[in-house]
Amino acid sequence: MSSRARVRREHPLEHILETRSLTKTYHRGTTEIRVLDGVDIAVAPGEFVSIVGRSGSGKSTLLNLIGGLDTPDGGSITVDGHEVASAHPKALALHRRRTVGMVFQSFNLITTRTALENVTLALAFGEFPRAKRRERATSLLTSVGLAERVDHRPGELSGGEAQRVAVARALANDPAILLADEPTGNLDSATSAEIIALLRELNRDHGLTVLMVTHDHEGAREVSNRVLTLLDGRVVDEEVVRS
Amino acid sequence: MRFGDVGRLALENLWRTRLRTVLTTLGVIIGIGALVSMVSFGSGIQHNVASEFRQLELFTLIQVLPGDIDMSDPVASGMQAMEEGVVTLDDETIRALEAIPGVKLVYPEVTFPARLALDDGASQTTVRALPAAISEFKPFSELPYGRFFESDDELSIVVSQRLLEDLGIRLTDVPEPAGRAREDTTVIYRMLHSDEVLGRKLTLSTSVVDAAALMQSVARFEIPSGDLPVREEVTELTIVGILERSGGFTSLGLGGRAIVPPETAERIPRLAISSVWDLIGGGGEDSGYTSVSVRVGSMQDLDAAQEEIEALGLSTVTIADHLEDVRNAFVVMDALLGAVGTIALLVAGLGIANTMVTSILERTREIGVMKAIGGGEWDIRRIFFVEAAAIGLMGGILGLVLGWLVTRLANVIANAYIRPYGVEPTDLFHMPLWLILGAVAFAVVVSLLAGIYPAARAARVDPVTALRHD
Ligand SMILES: Nc1ncnc2c1ncn2[C@@H]1O[C@H](COP(=O)(O)OP(=O)(O)OP(=O)(O)O)[C@@H](O)[C@H]1O
Ligand SMILES: [Mg+2]
Numbered sequence: 001m002s003s004r005a006r007v008r009r010e011h012p013l014e015h016i017l018e019t020r021s022l023t024k025t026y027h028r029g030t031t032e033i034r035v036l037d038g039v040d041i042a043v044a045p046g047e048f049v050s051i052v053g054r055s056g057s058g059k060s061t062l063l064n065l066i067g068g069l070d071t072p073d074g075g076s077i078t079v080d081g082h083e084v085a086s087a088h089p090k091a092l093a094l095h096r097r098r099t100v101g102m103v104f105q106s107f108n109l110i111t112t113r114t115a116l117e118n119v120t121l122a123l124a125f126g127e128f129p130r131a132k133r134r135e136r137a138t139s140l141l142t143s144v145g146l147a148e149r150v151d152h153r154p155g156e157l158s159g160g161e162a163q164r165v166a167v168a169r170a171l172a173n174d175p176a177i178l179l180a181d182e183p184t185g186n187l188d189s190a191t192s193a194e195i196i197a198l199l200r201e202l203n204r205d206h207g208l209t210v211l212m213v214t215h216d217h218e219g220a221r222e223v224s225n226r227v228l229t230l231l232d233g234r235v236v237d238e239e240v241v242r243s
Numbered sequence: 244m245r246f247g248d249v250g251r252l253a254l255e256n257l258w259r260t261r262l263r264t265v266l267t268t269l270g271v272i273i274g275i276g277a278l279v280s281m282v283s284f285g286s287g288i289q290h291n292v293a294s295e296f297r298q299l300e301l302f303t304l305i306q307v308l309p310g311d312i313d314m315s316d317p318v319a320s321g322m323q324a325m326e327e328g329v330v331t332l333d334d335e336t337i338r339a340l341e342a343i344p345g346v347k348l349v350y351p352e353v354t355f356p357a358r359l360a361l362d363d364g365a366s367q368t369t370v371r372a373l374p375a376a377i378s379e380f381k382p383f384s385e386l387p388y389g390r391f392f393e394s395d396d397e398l399s400i401v402v403s404q405r406l407l408e409d410l411g412i413r414l415t416d417v418p419e420p421a422g423r424a425r426e427d428t429t430v431i432y433r434m435l436h437s438d439e440v441l442g443r444k445l446t447l448s449t450s451v452v453d454a455a456a457l458m459q460s461v462a463r464f465e466i467p468s469g470d471l472p473v474r475e476e477v478t479e480l481t482i483v484g485i486l487e488r489s490g491g492f493t494s495l496g497l498g499g500r501a502i503v504p505p506e507t508a509e510r511i512p513r514l515a516i517s518s519v520w521d522l523i524g525g526g527g528e529d530s531g532y533t534s535v536s537v538r539v540g541s542m543q544d545l546d547a548a549q550e551e552i553e554a555l556g557l558s559t560v561t562i563a564d565h566l567e568d569v570r571n572a573f574v575v576m577d578a579l580l581g582a583v584g585t586i587a588l589l590v591a592g593l594g595i596a597n598t599m600v601t602s603i604l605e606r607t608r609e610i611g612v613m614k615a616i617g618g619g620e621w622d623i624r625r626i627f628f629v630e631a632a633a634i635g636l637m638g639g640i641l642g643l644v645l646g647w648l649v650t651r652l653a654n655v656i657a658n659a660y661i662r663p664y665g666v667e668p669t670d671l672f673h674m675p676l677w678l679i680l681g682a683v684a685f686a687v688v689v690s691l692l693a694g695i696y697p698a699a700r701a702a703r704v705d706p707v708t709a710l711r712h713d
Contacts, residue, residue, distance in 0.1 A: 069615060069706045090619055097617025108612050108710055112259055124248040125617035169616060 053230035101170030271638020279646025346545030364410030611709025624692025636689025
């Protein structure tokens with residue numbers, strides 16, 4: 001649809017996402033916590049990759065760096081051919097706007113806005129033509145199964161529905177990769193399965209590249225191409241489920 | 244993000260917290276209201292003085308004084324000027340002044356004390372001599388009753404309504420300012436129509452020192468004791484015109500209470516101010532007039548004529564010079580009044596900053612979300628700036644309305660107070676365009692300044708921290 005998407009199809013990059021020797025250190029008082037300690041991962045276009053690891057291993061930190069919400073201390077991040085690690089704040093905002101879409105455990109919808117408005121806000125930041133925003137937001141919400149809920153506010157939606165809105169919002173500006181940080185962490189198992197199925201469907205039917213953090217190792221194995229295990233800021237295991 | 248979207252977001256945010264928006268805006272409204280009413284009061288007085296002067300065509304008047312008089316100390320420098328024999332104001336000087344291009348009329352300053360009597364009423368006052376030719380100029384060109392002099396030697400007098408009151412007469416055909424009678428209920432006036440006054444003969448009495456009698460007593464080495472050798476001269480003059488009752492600011496020297504033609508004045512035996520010098524034996528006839536008035540055709544001719552007069556070695560004073568002093572006084576007053584309003588507005592600015600910081604603390608997560616879905620620092624900053632500017636704009640416009648209402652109310656009250664003193668109702672306030680536009684612009688600028696810190700703070704919100712689940 002967009003020119004970028006076309007480039008992606010005509011000249012498929014070997015990796016749509018690649019990190020090299022990624023490090024991130026937090027300072028708490030005088031003590032330093034090395035949250036990421038040389039992370040090298042690579043994701044091919046159309047892949048579904050999951051990251052597991054115990055709490056505090058640095059999964060969210062890794063996703064935030066890839067998503068351009070934070071900057072690393074060392075190493076490089078390349079997404080869709082663009083260097084992110086050393087990008088200027090303006091370029092980083094553009095990266096968040098166009099190249100990645102993010103979904104969080106706690107949905108992070110704007111509570112005062114309806115489902116539709118949450119999606120159109122992302123379109124507004126993406127400078128999508130105003131006249132077509134409503135139509136595009138409605139079609140996105142329909143594609144995640146929320147045609148009946150467009151005018152509901154987050155408080156009037158179930159957790160699963162709210163997370164579907166978040167997915168629709170993440171896809172608003174046609175990103176190269178979807179980053180999902182424990183998208184099912186706040187949901188019961190049945191609803192979790194629905195959300196995972198939705199991501200899987202987007203991946204399989206629309207070729208969307210997905211990088212998902214999860215605690216559910218088994219569930220991850222069912223839908224992913226690969227499952228990476230993070231421990232103390234390093235990738236300690238890579239399990240290829242299907243290629 | 245496009246500006247239209249930024250504006251829409253900002254307004255939606257303000258609407259969402261409308262109670263707080265209203266309260267914050269109220270601060271700006273009050274600040275601007277105070278500023279506008281204060282400044283328009285200062286501006287109003289200035290405007291009234293200037294327009295009154297203009298109405299009287301005082302901007303075409305140049306007061307000419309003998310050379311080199313230092314206006315900061317006219318008496319001392321005047322004495323000095325006379326000793327040094329500088330240019331005096333004699334008939335020759337008057338001819339020279341008349342020759343200056345643009346000059347329409349030159350007449351010497353002639354005033355003398357006299358007692359005026361009509362029927363039972365009498366009043367001691369200062370009589371001024373003005374030439375018939377001055378009838379070209381306001382206010383003499385438009386006397387409300389009767390006419391001005393047709394020649395410089397007719398036995399006529401033009402009187403003010405104030406003088407008539409001193410003589411116990413009020414005109415029935417003058418629109419009476421309501422409630423004026425209250426202050427002088429003890430005085431009983433004769434109510435006459437102006438037609439009953441015009442054409443009446445008025446007696447003007449002057450006291451004259453009997454020089455012969457004085458010399459005799461001096462010759463006899465007698466110190467004149469008790470009665471000075473003073474003699475009373477009486478002249479009968481016909482009232483031909485009555486001056487407009489002057490408003491608040493017009494008592495500034497023009498006119499006087501009674502006016503006679505110059506040649507008639509000369510024929511009236513009198514103890515003129517200049518003849519004090521005659522008595523002392525100072526300058527004699529050659530010392531000239533104390534001052535001469537020069538009228539130019541239009542305001543545009545004033546500066547050139549003033550320069551030429553000064554080139555003759557004479558000193559000049561114009562209303563513009565006076566107005567400069569008045570204006571300087573107003574600058575101080577305006578500054579004080581403006582300062583009060585500005586302080587009010589600065590307090591309002593702090594209110595805006597406070598409100599916005601509060602709202603940023605509440606909206607931290609939302610700001611984080613906006614950043615996560617692609618909002619740049621620039622977008623976030625603009626949203627908050629527009630919120631601040633919108634508060635400033637609304638507050639500025641409504642503050643202008645408030646200020647206007649306050650001035651209208653104050654005007655009604657003030658006029659009700661001053662009316663009993665015979666002052667014509669005047670608009671005490673003036674709201675020029677620069678004040679209207681300036682006040683709104685000032686409100687927006689103060690709001691934007693107040694928004695700088697909150698906007699920068701919002702832009703710096705760390706999305707990772709903001710979005711971390713609790
Ligand atoms: N801003 C910060 N300042 C200091 N330490 C931080 C900061 N953010 C994260 N950390 C620390 O970094 C470590 C990794 O955090 P991170 O959120 O990436 O873990 P995680 O793998 O996502 O854990 P979880 O599964 O519980 O979400 C934790 O020990 C955390 O306390
Ligand atoms: Mg996490």
